[in-house]
Amino acid sequence: MxxxxxxxxxxxxxxxxxxxxxxxxxxxxxxxxxxxxxxxxxxxxxxxxxxxxxxxxxxxxxxxxxxxxxxxxxxxxxxxxxxxxxxxxxxxxxxxxxxxxxxxxxxxxxxxxxxxxxxxxxxxxxxxxxxxxTDEEIKEYYDQLKLPIRASHILVEDEQLAQEIKAKLNEGEDFSELAKEYSTDATAENGGDLDWFGPGRMLTEFEDAAYNLEIGEISDIVETMYGYHIILLTDKEEKQPFDExxxxxxxxxxxxxxxxxxxxxxxxxxxxxxxxxxxxxxxxxxxxxxxxx
Structure with a gap:
C-alpha cells in the first residue's frame, strides 16, 4: 500500500x-x-x-x-x-x-x-x-498474528562447534558469555542480543524456531545460510484480548x-x-x- x-x-x-x-x-x-x-x-x-x-x-x-x-x-x-x-x-x-x-x-x-x-x-x-x-476473517487473522519478540543468538560456522556450545549451555553456562566468546557476528559484543523484531525480519528457519520458544528457553541448533544458530528467547509481546x-x-x-x-x-x-x-x-x-x- x-x-x-x-x-x-x-x-x-x-x-x-x-x-x-x-x-x-x-x-x-x-x-x-x-x-x-x-x-x-x-x-x-x-x-x-x-x-x-x-x-x-x-x-x-x-x-x-x-x-x-x-x-x-x-x-x-x-x-x-x-x-x-x-x-x-x-x-x-x-x-x-x-x-x-x-x-x-x-x-x-x-x-x-x-x-x-x-x-x-x-x-x-x-x-x-x-x-x-467478516468476523471470521478478523478472528483468523488474530489467531495467526505474530507479535514482536526479543531474542539473542550464538552464530558459528561449524556444526560441531555449535554442538559443543549447546552442550555447555545444557550444563548451565551463561548464554551471554558464550555468545561473546564464540559468536561470529556483530551481536557478539552484546551477548548475542538481537533486540526486538517481528515477523518477516529474519530468515524463515530462524524466525520459525524463535517464535516456537518460550521466554528463557534455548533452541536446538538452527541452520541457515549464515551458519549455525543457537537462539535464546528473552522477551515477547503478549496478545491483548480479542475484543480489545x-x-x-x-x-x-x-x-x-x-x-x-x-x-x-x-x-x-x-x-x-x-x-x-x-x-x-x-x-x-x-x-x-x-x-x-
Whole structure:
C-alpha cells in the first residue's frame, strides 16, 4: 500500500502556479500578468513560460494530487496526528535512507512531502472503506498474528562447534558469555542480543524456531545460510484480548486486502471523482483522469 508515497513526481513547489487562478485554464485563455520569475542578460523567464513548461512535464501529476486532495478530503477525514504518525513510521522504516528517498523524489523537506503523504493516505482510507471483512476473517487473522519478540543468538560456522556450545549451555553456562566468546557476528559484543523484531525480519528457519520458544528457553541448533544458530528467547509481546483489539485487527485486515488488490483504491477514487463531477477544462491536461477500460 505504501509504495506510492514517493511515486508522485517533483513539482509540489509549483502548486501555487497551477492554482494561481480559481477558474480552470483552457487553451484560449492567457495569463494576464506576465510576472517575471527569473532574469538574465539573455532574456527573462515569465510566470507563463514557467507554468507552461511545468504543466507539460508535471502537470497531470500535480493536478491529480490537487483534485484528489479537494475531493477526497470532503469524504474522508485525515487528522494532522494521523499524518504525523505515518510520517514517523515511514522514517523509522527507511531509517537513514529516508532523506535520500525524499530528495530523490523531489522534496526538500517534510513540509513539502506532507501534502503528498496526506493525499496517499486519503486514497488508502477511501479504499479501505470500500472493503468488507467478516468476523471470521478478523478472528483468523488474530489467531495467526505474530507479535514482536526479543531474542539473542550464538552464530558459528561449524556444526560441531555449535554442538559443543549447546552442550555447555545444557550444563548451565551463561548464554551471554558464550555468545561473546564464540559468536561470529556483530551481536557478539552484546551477548548475542538481537533486540526486538517481528515477523518477516529474519530468515524463515530462524524466525520459525524463535517464535516456537518460550521466554528463557534455548533452541536446538538452527541452520541457515549464515551458519549455525543457537537462539535464546528473552522477551515477547503478549496478545491483548480479542475484543480489545477488534477494531485495530479489522483495519489491518482491510488494509491487507487493499494492498493485495490495487484496483480497490483505483475504483474507489474514480467513484469519488465521478460523484464530484470533476471536469478538466485545460486541453493539455484533459486526459489527466482518463482511465482505460
Amino acid at each position: 505504501r509504495n506510492w508515497y514517493f511515486s508522485i513526481l517533483a513539482g509540489l513547489l509549483l502548486i501555487g502556479l497551477v492554482a494561481c487562478n480559481n477558474n480552470s485554464i483552457n487553451d484560449s485563455e492567457e495569463i494576464a500578468e506576465e510576472t517575471v520569475v527569473a532574469t538574465s542578460t539573455d532574456g527573462d523567464i515569465t510566470k507563463e513560460e514557467l507554468y507552461e513548461a511545468m504543466k507539460i512535464r508535471f502537470g497531470e501529476e500535480i493536478l491529480r494530487e490537487l483534485v484528489y486532495g479537494k475531493v477526497l478530503s470532503n469524504q474522508i477525514e485525515i487528522t494532522d496526528e494521523e499524518v504525523q504518525e505515518r510520517l514517523d513510521e515511514l522514517k523509522e522504516q527507511l531509517g537513514p535512507q529516508y532523506e535520500l528517498a525524499l530528495r530523490n523524489s523531489g522534496f526538500k523537506s517534510d513540509d513539502q512531502f506532507i501534502p503528498t503523504l496526506t493525499v496517499s493516505m486519503l486514497q488508502e482510507k477511501i479504499g479501505m472503506e470500500a472493503v468488507t471483512v 483489539v477488534y477494531e485495530q485487527i479489522k483495519n489491518e485486515v482491510r488494509q491487507n486486502k487493499v494492498m493485495a488488490d490495487p484496483t480497490i483504491v483505483e475504483t474507489a477514487v474514480q467513484e469519488a471523482l465521478k460523484d464530484a463531477n470533476v471536469k478538466v477544462l485545460d486541453g493539455q491536461l484533459k486526459n489527466t483522469f482518463t482511465t482505460e477500460d
